[in-house]
Each structure stands twice: as C-alpha cells, then as structure tokens.
Amino acid sequence: MLSGAKTALLALACGVVPVLTGCAPPPASAVTEVASRGIAFPDYPQGGWTYLSFSGAHGFQVNYLAANGRAWLWYPGNSAGVPEEWKLDTVAGQKAVCWRHPSNSYNPVTKQTGGPFSCQSLALSQRSIVARVPGDPYGLSSGQIPYKRAKCDAPAEFAFDRNRFRC
Numbered sequence: 047m048l049s050g051a052k053t054a055l056l057a058l059a060c061g062v063v064p065v066l067t068g069c070a071p072p073p074a075s076a077v078t079e080v081a082s083r084g085i086a087f088p089d090y091p092q093g094g095w096t097y098l099s100f101s102g103a104h105g106f107q108v109n110y111l112a113a114n115g116r117a118w119l120w121y122p123g124n125s126a127g128v129p130e131e132w133k134l135d136t137v138a139g140q141k142a143v144c145w146r147h148p149s150n151s152y153n154p155v156t157k158q159t160g161g162p163f164s165c166q167s168l169a170l171s172q173r174s175i176v177a178r179v180p181g182d183p184y185g186l187s188s189g190q191i192p193y194k195r196a197k198c199d200a201p202a203e204f205a206f207d208r209n210r211f212r213c
Contacts, residue, residue, distance in 0.1 A: 083173040090172045091132060091143055096182060098204045099174040100211045103155045105197030110186040117145075118186035122197040127186050134168065141168040176211045177204035 080101050090097065093113025100106050108120035109130075117130040131146040147153075147160030158164075183203060184192050192201075198213035200206070 077170070080174050081170060085169070085172040087172060087175045087178060090175050090178075091134070095178045095180060096184065096186070097175050098177040098200060098206065099171075100176045100200075101174055102213070105213055106195070106200040106211075108184065108186070108195075108201060110182045110184070112182075112187060116187070118189065119147075120184065120186055120191045120195065122195050122199070124191065125194050127189050127191050129189065131163070133163070135163075135165055137165045142166060143168050143171045177206040179203055 087097075091111050093111050093115075096108060096110045098106060098108055105122050107122070109117055111117045111132060115131055115133055117132045119128040119130055121128055128147060128151055133144050135142050135144050137144075142165040144163040144165035146163045149159060149161040151160035152158070153160075177200075184201070195201075200208070200211075
C-alpha cells in the first residue's frame with residue numbers, strides 16, 4: 047500500500063484528475079523508485095536546457111525545453127521527435143509541471159494518447175532528472191532525432207552515474 051504522499055504523487059504523475067482524465071498510472075514500482083531519489087536539479091524545468099530523465103518504466107528520455115513553452119521529446123524507440131508544450135501550474139495544491147503532446151501520440155507506459163495538458167508533481171518530475179546539457183545539442187527543436195535509441199541507451203554527452211541509473 048502506498049503512503050498518502052506517494053498516492054498523491056502517483057495521482058499527479060497520472061494527470062490532473064485521474065478520474066476525469068481516465069488516466070492509467072505508471073507502475074507503482076516506477077513511481078516509488080523515482081520518488082525515493084533526491085533532487086539533483088531544483089531549478090528544473092528551465093528553458094534552454096536539454097534534460098535526461100530516467101525511470102524504470104520509460105527508461106531514458108531526452109527532452110529539450112525552449113523558454114517559450116515549447117519542447118521536443120526524444121523518446122526511446124521513436125524514429126522522430128515528439129513536439130510538446132510545457133508549463134508550470136498548481137494542481138490539488140501542489141506545484142506541477144504540465145505537458146501537452148500531439149493528439150496522435152501514444153504513451154506506451156500509461157496507455158494514453160496525447161491531446162490536453164497532463165500534469166504531474168513538480169517534485170516527482172525533478173526527481174526523475176539525472177542530467178542536463180545546455181542548449182539543444184541534438185537539434186531536437188527541428189523535429190528530427192539523431193538516431194533511434196533503445197530504452198536503456200543514454201546519449202554519451204550526459205554526465206551522470208551510469209551504474210546507478212540503468213536498466
């Protein structure tokens with residue numbers, strides 16, 4: 047059974063209001079693993095950075111955030127970048143980061159399609175970030191990706207503990 051705080055994180059990881067969005071949450075073990083970490087980048091999210099996040103459910107995700115609220119995701123297994131929008135908000139009294147993905151996109155972990163903004167706990171999101179590099183070194187804002195990555199493949203340019211964060 048999850049504690050009240052972890053239940054709230056799980057609910058926010060799923061979406062604004064799970065009952066209204068019909069969100070299928072990520073596996074509880076993935077949320078628990080991320081929630082147990084410290085926050086390495088307390089200023090996340092900030093435009094002008096490319097972030098590397100890791101969870102057991104998704105593996106490594108590379109995400110370039112622009113200052114204007116646009117973002118581009120290099121998701122494992124994809125052959126193209128996923129355009130996104132991001133914003134900070136408050137949901138159920140907690141700070142949250144919210145993402146909007148194209149309506150034709152699909153999240154294989156939550157089994158949800160894109161469309162409306164979906165929010166998750168800012169603290170949980172911050173805990174998922176394992177590294178960052180300045181700017182858009184992979185050119186993700188072009189909509190292109192350098193190559194098709196596997197779930198457990200983190201680009202070499204990111205400096206982080208590769209023994210701790212791995213599949």
